[in-house]
Amino acid sequence: MVYWDNFKYLIQLNNNEESLYTLTFQVTKDCNCNCTYCYETNKEKIYMTEKTGKECIDFFFKNFLYSKIKIVGLNFIGGEPLLNLDVIDGICSYFIKQCCKYQKDDWLKFCNFSFITNGTLCNTQKFNKFLEKYKDFLFFTITLDGPQSVHDLCRKYKNGNGTFNDVFTNWSQLFKKYPECVKAETKVTISPDNVHQVFNIIIFFIQNNFKDININPTFEHKWGYQEAFIYYQQLKKAIDFIIEQKIENIDFECLRTDKFLNENKSLCGSFYNKSLTFDVNGNIFSCIRFTDIVDSDQEQYCLGHIQDEQIKFKSFLNYQDAFLQERNPKCISCPISSGCKFCPAYNYLQNGKLFFDNTNLCLMHKVEYLISIYYQKKKFNINIENQLSKEETIKIVSKEVFNEIYST
Amino acid sequence: MEIRIDYELQNYLLTLNFQDKSYFRLLKFLTSQEDTLPEWIDYYTKKYDENYKELQILEQEIADMYCPEGYDNTKFQICCQKGLIKYNGILG
Numbered sequence: 001m002v003y004w005d006n007f008k009y010l011i012q013l014n015n016n017e018e019s020l021y022t023l024t025f026q027v028t029k030d031c032n033c034n035c036t037y038c039y040e041t042n043k044e045k046i047y048m049t050e051k052t053g054k055e056c057i058d059f060f061f062k063n064f065l066y067s068k069i070k071i072v073g074l075n076f077i078g079g080e081p082l083l084n085l086d087v088i089d090g091i092c093s094y095f096i097k098q099c100c101k102y103q104k105d106d107w108l109k110f111c112n113f114s115f116i117t118n119g120t121l122c123n124t125q126k127f128n129k130f131l132e133k134y135k136d137f138l139f140f141t142i143t144l145d146g147p148q149s150v151h152d153l154c155r156k157y158k159n160g161n162g163t164f165n166d167v168f169t170n171w172s173q174l175f176k177k178y179p180e181c182v183k184a185e186t187k188v189t190i191s192p193d194n195v196h197q198v199f200n201i202i203i204f205f206i207q208n209n210f211k212d213i214n215i216n217p218t219f220e221h222k223w224g225y226q227e228a229f230i231y232y233q234q235l236k237k238a239i240d241f242i243i244e245q246k247i248e249n250i251d252f253e254c255l256r257t258d259k260f261l262n263e264n265k266s267l268c269g270s271f272y273n274k275s276l277t278f279d280v281n282g283n284i285f286s287c288i289r290f291t292d293i294v295d296s297d298q299e300q301y302c303l304g305h306i307q308d309e310q311i312k313f314k315s316f317l318n319y320q321d322a323f324l325q326e327r328n329p330k331c332i333s334c335p336i337s338s339g340c341k342f343c344p345a346y347n348y349l350q351n352g353k354l355f356f357d358n359t360n361l362c363l364m365h366k367v368e369y370l371i372s373i374y375y376q377k378k379k380f381n382i383n384i385e386n387q388l389s390k391e392e393t394i395k396i397v398s399k400e401v402f403n404e405i406y407s408t
Numbered sequence: 409m410e411i412r413i414d415y416e417l418q419n420y421l422l423t424l425n426f427q428d429k430s431y432f433r434l435l436k437f438l439t440s441q442e443d444t445l446p447e448w449i450d451y452y453t454k455k456y457d458e459n460y461k462e463l464q465i466l467e468q469e470i471a472d473m474y475c476p477e478g479y480d481n482t483k484f485q486i487c488c489q490k491g492l493i494k495y496n497g498i499l500g
Contacts, residue, residue: 096437100448105455109430133440136433 023060024075024277025053027087029293031079033118033163036154037191037218040079041295047084048280052306053091056278059306061098071110077277077288082121085130088113092134116141116187118155119167122174131178141183142171145194146201153193186210190217190364195227198234202252203241212251217364219346228363228396235371236401243379253368282306289345296349326355335387340365366396374405410494411474418491421470424463425488431456471495 029046031038060072074095076088092113099108113134119142121127131138144167145151152162175182188201198215205213217223217231242250277285284303285291292300304310331337341361344354351358366388376382386393386406394402413421435452438444467486474493475481483497 093441096434097444097448100438100445100452103451108434109427133437136436 021064021069021071022073022075022275023056024077024275024288025056025088025091026078026277026279026288026291026293027053027076027081027084027091028079029280030083031118032083032120032158033080034156034158034160035118036156036193037189037220039218039220039289040293042293043079046280048087048278050087050090052278052280052282053087054094055282055306057091057095057098059278059282059284060276061102065102065104070106072107073110073112073114076113076115079293080118080121081115082117082127085121085126088115089130089133092137096137111137113138114140116143118143118163119170120157120163122170123166131174131181135178135181138181139183140181141187142167142174144168144171144186144205145188146197147204150194150197150201150204153197154189154191183212186212187214187216190215190231192221192227196230196234198231199237199241202238206242206247206250211249214253216341217361219341219343219358219360222360223363225363225395228367229398231364232367232370232397232401235367236374239371239375239378243375276303278306287345289343289349294345294349298349298352301345301348301354323355326353328357328359330359331357336366336369339369363396366392370397370406377405409476409479410492411476413470413474413486413491413493415491417466417470418488421463421466421486421488424459424466427459428456428463431459 025048027048029040029042029044031040031043072095074092076091078084081088096108096111098104099111117140122142143155144164145153145155148162148164148168151164151167155163155167157163171182186205190198194201195217201215202213223231241247242252275286277288277291279285279291279293283291283305285301286303290301331340334340337357340357342357347356347358348354370386370388370393373384373386376384390402390406393406397406431452435449435456438449438452467484468481470486470493471481471484475484475495478499479495480497480499481495483495485494485496486492487494
């Protein structure tokens with residue numbers, strides 16, 4: 001564990017524009033599952049070849065060899081990335097050897113490989129061999145949505161059967177054997193199908209010693225007041241449980257009030273030109289969501305191809321100008337917009353503008369903000385002034401709860 | 409006796425410690441691969457050795473710098489994550 005602890009610490013120390021670069025490889029557009037809420041709606045049986053993967057690395061070396069970038073991480077995505085494990089192996093190995101060839105010592109020191117998998121293919125001999133080879137360089141997340149009744153609602157094989165039994169067995173075994181590689185964290189997607197189960201989901205992860213619980217209401221659904229009320233009740237119940245049971249050391253986004261009040265909006269790496277995504281054919285994007293695995297009427301926001309001499313990097317300054325000009329006026333005046341989840345790719349696919357905020361998540365974000373105030377009051381007896389209007393708060397939490405928690 | 413190390417020294421220690429582990433993992437990987445060039449192994453073995461020596465020297469310098477009177481400056485443990493040095497032996 002010491003290696004990755006140090007690694008995170010050193011990344012913080014080096015947290016500047018040159019410090020971190022993520023290369024994402026879409027190694028396949030295929031998946032062995034058929035999850036109900038998956039945003040990748042255009043899956044096909046197409047796989048990246050090892051030759052293309054290596055050419056992507058060559059492209060990066062050609063364009064960034066003399067850059068100030070110190071830290072490079074390789075991320076593998078699908079479909080289900082483990083369907084193309086041989087190519088992942090080939091790319092990782094080639095990257096290390098190219099770094100040796102060009103003596104890119106910083107890249108080697110900080111180099112890390114990662115992926116998020118549905119966890120169904122983690123019990124093969126081939127995967128174990130891969131883990132043994134790269135365990136010092138690798139970390140990955142297995143997506144679990146919660147207890148079986150919740151997980152199997154949305155996460156299914158193509159034949160309709162839930163994946164929970166296989167995934168949980170694989171996760172438990174791998175977590176015991178490779179605790180440094182398998183993250184005890186989860187990214188749960190909340191959809192209208194499972195929003196009423198949020199409490200059960202959180203308890204499941206606490207009981208299974210997950211330390212980092214990320215609950216993400218899906219971008220694709222326009223959330224209404226009724227669902228927001230359910231979400232609030234579920235989170236409140238979970239907070240009460242956490243406090244009553246004196247559960248500590250959990251990194252749970254809703255417990256942090258500060259994230260809602262930062263002056264600077266937190267933006268993903270694709271906004272700052274700190275990531276490149278290569279699709280199966282070697283086309284270059286700033287994020288997987290821009291690739292054609294996601295259905296959209298918009299023209300593809302492609303930066304170029306690995307064979308191009310130059311690609312269309314957008315300058316940071318242009319991005320900032322567009323950010324200021326394009327933003328949704330409703331969001332500019334919102335007092336808690338800084339902590340709101342913001343996805344330029346999703347904005348673009350919906351309305352053709354990278355920075356015109358989509359407001360589908362608006363109410364769920366407000367719920368998380370109100371819950372963070374509730375937590376501070378209940379756990380530490382700290383009263384934080386509610387920045388939302390009385391009318392809006394009552395519509396989300398009910399009049400009784402408003403009078404009890406938010407009226408002071 | 410536990411003593412807190414200066415923040416900058418702690419960062420320097422963390423860096424060397426991190427490099428020690430990263431060169432080690434790299435050499436472990438390279439030596440297990442059939443197509444590794446011998447000059448890569450030579451180059452990174454040298455880097456690993458240099459870094460290791462620097463780490464040893466730094467640790468001893470820190471131990472000398474913070475050693476309280478009456479304690480043995482050769483018997484210590486450093487936790488670079490917490491930035492603490494612990495002296496385990498009393499002189500005489």
